Amino acid sequence: MKILFWISLFITFYAFFGYGILLFVLIKIKRLIKGKPVLPIVDMDNLPTCTLVVAAYNEDGVMEEKIKNSLSLTYPASKLEFVFITDGSTDGTAAIVELYPQIRHMHSNERKGKIAAVHRAMDTVNTEIVIFTDANTFLNTEALVNICRHYSDAKVGAVAGEKRVYADADNATAGEGFYWKYESKLKTWDSELYSVVGAAGELFSIRTSLYVPVSPDTILDDFMISLLVAEKGYRVIYEPEAYATESASQNVTEELKRKIRIAAGGIQSIIWLKSLLNPFPIPVLSFQYVSHRVLRWTIVPFLMILALILNFIIVFSGDGSFIYQLLLIAQVAFYLMAILGWIMEERNVKVKIFFIPYYFCMMNYAVLMGIRRYSLGRQSAIWEKAKRQ
Template sequence: MLSLVVIEWLFAILVLIVFTNRYIFGSLLRLSDGRTTPGFGKDPMVWPRVAIVVPVFNEGPSVRKTAASFAALDYPRDRLRVVFVDDCSTDGTYDHLKAAQADFPWMDVQKNPRNMGKRLGIKNAVLRIDSELVLSVDSDVIVEDSSLKNLVRHMYASGADAVGGCVFVSNADENWLTRMQAVKYWIGYQFLKNLENAFDHVMCLSGCLTLYKRAALLSVDADLEQRTFLGDEVKYGEDRFLTRKLVERGYRTRLCFTSRCFTKAPATIRNYLSQQLRWRRSNTIDFITAIPHMNRFNPVVLVHYISIAFLLFFYPLFLVSQIVRLGFVVPMLEHALLVTAFALPYELNKHKLPEFARTSGIWFLSMAFVFPVMYITLTPLAIATLGTTSWETRGAKPAAKAG
């Protein structure tokens, strides 16, 4: 019983640190940071050349909608280039890319000679282009027409080297699972990165929508060339890995709240669990491999980063101790109270999202059951399967290891 009490006390301390940093300290820092206001940044005298690089694997016809959103961007066409990089898709995606190219002949479609993963696909494309800025966009994403200009303004005005946009769910009302995720995505981008953003030290910029200075990407080219863990090539968690390497080299990473895109959330339990498992593997490997480089992190962000790492491992232990002492119902009720508090700000602000990205905040209550179950089952499984090389995206099949 003593060991269970110790676990619960340690967990309580970690939760207090993380909660304070994310939702109190971080929110106060955001409110006091003029760079987070909608009017921050001015148009440059000449808009820089931007290459949009889109790694693609088994996305099917959705890539055509992504291409159409690029064509609708409010950005000078002569300063814009689009490069789709197909990673040997097996479901006809390449044919859909060629069809999109027929609709928009100014967009390029390239195909990797072998399946090499998102990281190397982006890396090789960056080496072949000469644009000053590179915009990474996932292949199932719809980009808001003002997003690119807002990212450029924010980058130039803040002096950042990489700026990410906010990601919301495009199929918000498809079923209960996408509704739950729609609220979760909104909460994540409104709260979870505020402390890191205040110090220009965001530790994970999403590949859904992030603008990089090409020079910064070239500086970490050697890091991206070979990424292994315990002898296995790692192809998941590319966004987090790339961002951390930039931070380790002293580059400034930020989030722009006025730049938005919309992605499809997994609509089936199988795909959702696959995504969550991949993210947990990514987090675990990131925390482990960051240990030798932590002296390069901002001290405030470092405390937050370490607290999150320990929380990742202690949370399943805490849940087990709670279930042993109290049964499953009590922890679930505790989570229900917590998620209700987070659903309220979503309800008050969802009118700012387009209609297709809105849902009812009440659906976030399902997280009270999903969250603890996932942590008890998926976190240990993620640790046990860190060596997998699969993208594990929609329709993906395990990729063969690089020879």
């Protein structure tokens, strides 16, 4: 029982913090051997041709701002195209896009989901690079340049941008912003070691020639598309100086809805990408994939519960030394803080220190619910948009 307790505790710690520590050490060793990596120099004359693709559904509240943001991005005009798809939109989204002749607009009255819209757009793209971004996110001026400079390296098959979450300092969803800052650091180190394991749909790009049309029932299309590129032996680079900013979820309930969908998609992706679990073709990629993604999306939430139960049994059976008592107190205190965070969020009380434990527990609860939803076949590939601040 004690061995099982320590294994559960170790894997949980490793998945969220230990892997980050190990990555940091590996990066330091790599830099001692090969030196710090040098970013490619931006040569505006030799940048590849690229297409910015935006799939939008009922986004009339932000569409005009999104278009203006897209048209203001720095990139050689002769090498840049814009494609906006508004399939199924029933508000004024399509009409707004029609006001801008610089944008190639694709629209169908039928809503088949984001990935179906992206497939339609990709059939028309003939540039070297395609960049995907969401309608409700806004890019920094140099985003496209900072992404496309990496394609001067033939080993690079995809480049992921950074997701930045804007949240009021006193808002309950501050935990979301904290989480994404930590994830950004992990992705930076992943990229430097070898490759990012999955891109976020807010901003990512691939070589058009490497695009593989994923199944229409794919839940995490951005994750699947980028990892299919990595599976072919190409690197997926992370570029934090190309970033997409969006507002935090309106509340934790809305964020939970989004996390459950992501968790269901994570299980689907692990099943479909089982070849990446084989360490022999690309060992470093498999190591990163299991450490950063697979553990979190499969066994860690169960191990958290198991560690707490075993800790109780060990202590109250009289078989536990002081260290077990101390760990039990720490676990109970952590979960009490999470419960307090939940109660305060329900009452709209802003005490930020309790929301990080609450957000952490909410993420792991979402994994459990995501596994359940996917197992029961209840998760649609069509995105149910979370309300934002």
